[in-house]
Amino acid sequence: MILLDRVTKTYGKTATPALDRVSLHVEPKEFVIVVGQSGAGKTTLLRLLTREEKPSSGKIIVGGIDYDKLRDRDIPLLRRKIGVVFQDFKLLPNRTVFENIAFALEIVGMGSHEIRHTVPKVLDIVNLKGKEKRMPLELSGGERQRVAIARAIVRQPKILIADEPTGNLDPKHAWDVINVLEKINRYGTTVLLTTHNQDVVNKLKRRVVTIQHGQIVSDRARASYAL
């Protein structure tokens, strides 16, 4: 589902690359946790997958799409196939919770009737019922995070990328989020999760990829947190 072959990313003319010859293969329906200290290259890895950045060298293939052959105008189509929970949420500030989630469906051309039917279901999953009309600024950090998750999963993407989705949450809500991720993974979505949260890693017992200084230093199945 996700294939990186000796991918290197150097920003500008800095001597040390943010990612250095990283190779990674993720099977469909797999649940992979990427751990590493801040600055290790986790976010760069995710930004390469969403084609926010272009790799300096190496090959990336996601869901059968070879990024080398991806034309600019097809980038939106690629992004519609991937659900992303951004570290800083990236909610639209001028739109309500409902509209933020609906936006993900509008851009794929879903009819209004169907949108009105679909959005409440996801809001239910992330426990945000009754907050449809709130603006992002009126929500707590945890609530915003859950809106971001709802928006990422509402299109039922084949791939879900979540960058520190538990970062701003108390333990109870963090587990709610992890449960949502596990649930959609069970339905068949490939999940790539980055986290700092030791508890989460230890309890999930999934494949753990550790990145250090831009390189993968360990890749273990059903592992626990070890840095």
Next chain:
Amino acid sequence: MNRKLITFSRIIRTGIVNFVRNAWLAVAAMAVMVVTLTIVLFSIVTNATFNNTINQITNKIDISVYLKDSTTSAQTHQLIQRLAALPNVQKVKYLSKDQALQNYKQQNANNPQLLAAVSETDNPLPATIQVKPRNLNKIQDIKSFLSQPSVAALQSDQPSYSGDRKQAIDKITHATNILREAGVGAVLVFAIISMLIIFNTIQMAIFNRRDELTIMRLLGASTWYIRGPFVVETIVYGVLSALLSVLIINSLFVAASSALQASSLGLLDISYAGQYFHRNLLELLAMQLGVGILIGAVSSIIATRRYLKFKTTK
């Protein structure tokens, strides 16, 4: 419903909703647009008014050709026809000796001395052909025709376009040429400055909301699905600003005509300006709308472009 139609109606609706939600930003941007569009409109009306004044002045200029008393009516008739056939001649008017005398009497009705001067003798005034030129800049054409020996032979005196009068006419012609050019220049300069200011204002408004653009981009929205609502929003700015600018100029004329009892202010003929404005109201409104919409749309297309680009650096 067709998918494209859904998308199109969503773009329009989102644009209008954004306009309402960003009301304060919209007011600021529109204030700038209203002021600049009003200045452009004002300069256009002023320019038209000046042109009218200039035309009124230049219309009064003609060349009088004084005929010898010995000229036969056949010769006179032929001369009139030849003059009328000249390309730069707009109108030719013949005054017989009697008519010239009557005109003289009317013009000097309150000056008994001047009246006495003509009544004593047997009408000293020559028959006159008044020639109205089409283009004052080419008045020399007529003059050289009149100086041809065969034509000059019929004249009792130099035509009026000579000496001091020639100098005065040339000065007026020169001044009006400059005024006309300056008017067009001023309209152009105002229009260009307005476009730049409006463009800059819209660019600032979009810069404030660049996060929205990049977020939508990351979620996989197509270029026009992101840009469309911004274009719609700025078109709304343009339409409202154009309407307001026409309204402002209109109330300016209403106020001017009631407050200033005078119908003109120096060279600016206010009553003509008002007439011109009202006669061409639809055209002016259409022009303002066109300019407002065009500048708004083009500015927002250009201003959004940089936030919608994909990274190409490796």
